Amino acid sequence: MEGERSPSKLSRKNPSxxxxxxxxxSWPSGIKALDQCSLSIPSSGLWMLVGANGxxxxxxxxxxxxxxxxxxxxxxxSLKPLLMFQNPDHQLLMPSCRSDLALSLPRGLTIKERLxxxxxxxxxxxxxxxxxxxxxxxxxxxxxxxxLAGALVSDATLLLxxxxxxxxxxxxxxxxxxxxxxxxxxxxxxxxxxxxTHRLEELEYCDGAAMMDKGQIGEWFSGxxxxxxxxxxxxxxx
Ligand SMILES: Nc1ncnc2c1ncn2[C@@H]1O[C@H](COP(=O)(O)OP(=O)(O)O)[C@@H](O)[C@H]1O
Ligand SMILES: [Mg+2]
Numbered sequence: 001m002e003g004e005r006s007p008s009k010l011s012r013k014n015p016s017x018x019x020x021x022x023x024x025x026s027w028p029s030g031i032k033a034l035d036q037c038s039l040s041i042p043s044s045g046l047w048m049l050v051g052a053n054g055x056x057x058x059x060x061x062x063x064x065x066x067x068x069x070x071x072x073x074x075x076x077x078s079l080k081p082l083l084m085f086q087n088p089d090h091q092l093l094m095p096s097c098r099s100d101l102a103l104s105l106p107r108g109l110t111i112k113e114r115l116x117x118x119x120x121x122x123x124x125x126x127x128x129x130x131x132x133x134x135x136x137x138x139x140x141x142x143x144x145x146x147x148l149a150g151a152l153v154s155d156a157t158l159l160l161x162x163x164x165x166x167x168x169x170x171x172x173x174x175x176x177x178x179x180x181x182x183x184x185x186x187x188x189x190x191x192x193x194x195x196x197t198h199r200l201e202e203l204e205y206c207d208g209a210a211m212m213d214k215g216q217i218g219e220w221f222s223g224x225x226x227x228x229x230x231x232x233x234x235x236x237x238x
Contacts, residue, residue, distance in 0.1 A: 018040070018041050018076065018077045018078065018079050018158065018192065019038075019039065019040035019041075019075075019076050020037060020038055020039045020040075020060075020063075020064070020073065020074070020075050020076075021038055021073055021074040021076075022036045022037070022038055022072070022073040022074070023036070023037045023038070023063065023070045023072070023073030023074070023075060024036055024037070024070060024071050024072045024073055024215075025059060025063060025068060025070050025071055026071060027059075032215060033056045033059035033060075033215055034056050034059060034060060034063065034070070034215040034216075035056075035214065035215035035216055036073065036215075036216065037056070037060065037073070037215055037216050037217055038216075038217065039060075039210075039217045041192055041194065042207075042208065042220065043192075043207075044184060044190040044191060044192045045184050045185070045190070045192065045193075045206075045207035045208070046180060046181050046184045046185075046193045046195060046205060046206050046207050047192070047193065047194050047195065047206060047207060047208050047209070047210075047220070048194075048195045048196070048197055048202065048203055048206040048208075048209040048210075048223065049194060049195070049196050049197075049209070049210055049211075049212050049217065050196075050197060050198070050200070050203070050209060050210075050211050050212070050226065050230065051196075051211060051212030051213055052213070055212045055213050055214060055215065056212060056214070056215040056216075057162070057196045057212050058162055058196075060212070060217075061083055061160045061162055061194075061196070062083075063075060064077060064081055064158075064160060064194075065081045065082075065083045065160060066081070067083075077158065079157040079158035079192060080154075080155060080156045080157045080158060081156065081158040081159075081160055082150075082151040082154065082156035082158070082159055082160065083160045083162065084144070084147050084148070084151070084159060084160065084161045084162065084164050085162050085163075085164070086162060086163045086164065086166045086167055087167060088140060088143035088144050088146070088147055089143070091147050091150075092135050092143055092146060092147060094135070095134055095135060095136075096131075096132060096133065096134055096135065097122075097127075097130045097131055097132070097133050097135060097138070097146055098118065098131040098132060100135060100146065100150065101118045101121065101122075101131075101146070101149055101150055101153055102114065102118070103150070104150040104151070104153050104154040105117060105118070105153050105154070106154065106155065117153050118131065118149075118153055119131075120152075121149040121150075121152035121153045122146075122149050124149070124152055124179075124182075124183065124186075125145040125146070125148045125149045125152070125179050125183075126145065126175070126179060127142060127145055127146060127149060130142075130146070139172055140167055140168050140169075140172055141168050141169075141171070141172025141173070141175045141176055142172075144164055144165070144168070144172070144176045145175065145176060145179055148176075148179060148180065148183070151191075152183070156191075157189070157191060157192060158191070158192050158193075158194070159180065159183075159191055159192070159193040159194070159195075160193075160194050161180065161193060161194065161195040161196065162196050163196050163197060163198065164176055164180075164195070165177065165197070165199065165202070166198065166199075173199070173202075177202060177205050178205075180193050180195065181205050184207075200227055200230065203223030203224070203226060203227055204223055204224075205223070206223045208220035208221065208222065208223075209221055209222070209223045209226040210226070211226065211229070211230070
């Protein structure tokens with residue numbers, strides 16, 4: 001994959017896909033968070049971004065999801081984005097799993113359709129049968145998977161995951177990774193996920209990984225290759 005997937009080349013090849021072209025954004029304080037940043041996601045799948053604190057990753061997600069507008073450049077996103085954060089308690093609002101999921105359902109469904117959609121979404125994230133459970137009885141990893149079920153019932157097609165496993169133990173981390181990976185590779189309507197991580201072992205699950213530095217994103221590499229490059233860079237800094 002190395003070398004052949006530079007963001008600018010991809011966006012020219014497939015102009016309808018999700019892409020950013022030379023996007024710049026400065027906070028009102030004057031801090032430039034994105035600097036002529038280009039990115040294109042080659043296809044559905046699990047794509048990971050790695051970068052130091054302050055390199056602009058979270059700002060990028062806010063721009064893609066439409067919470068912020070760029071100062072210049074172009075963002076094209078025909079997918080329906082959904083932002084997921086580190087702390088599931090910041091995104092689950094209702095007392096029970098069913099009432100929380102119901103918040104994400106589209107309008108206009110019959111009661112039967114609503115229940116079926118919630119049941120199918122919970123099955124897909126390996127949480128079948130939790131509808132009536134109070135949310136506070138779920139583990140951190142189960143809460144993240146409930147948030148993923150919310151994405152499924154809302155018909156989101158682009159998951160923006162901002163360090164979704166940073167607060168989880170190893171087992172929960174694996175469960176969330178495997179669930180997202182499965183959703184991105186299912187045969188019917190596979191999702192696209194952009195996953196920010198500091199945990200390099202997660203790169204093993206990705207379809208491609210890129211580095212973000214000083215408001216810009218490099219080209220896509222395989223997870224293994226990016227790890228090698230990061231080790232080389234770390235070696236040079238020592
Ligand atoms: N709400 C904000 N107001 C002002 N500056 C911000 C805000 N959020 C982030 N920044 C600044 O923007 C830059 C990029 O931050 P961020 O996107 O959070 O990076 P990352 O997620 O990679 O750690 C940093 O210099 C940070 O201090
Ligand atoms: Mg961040």
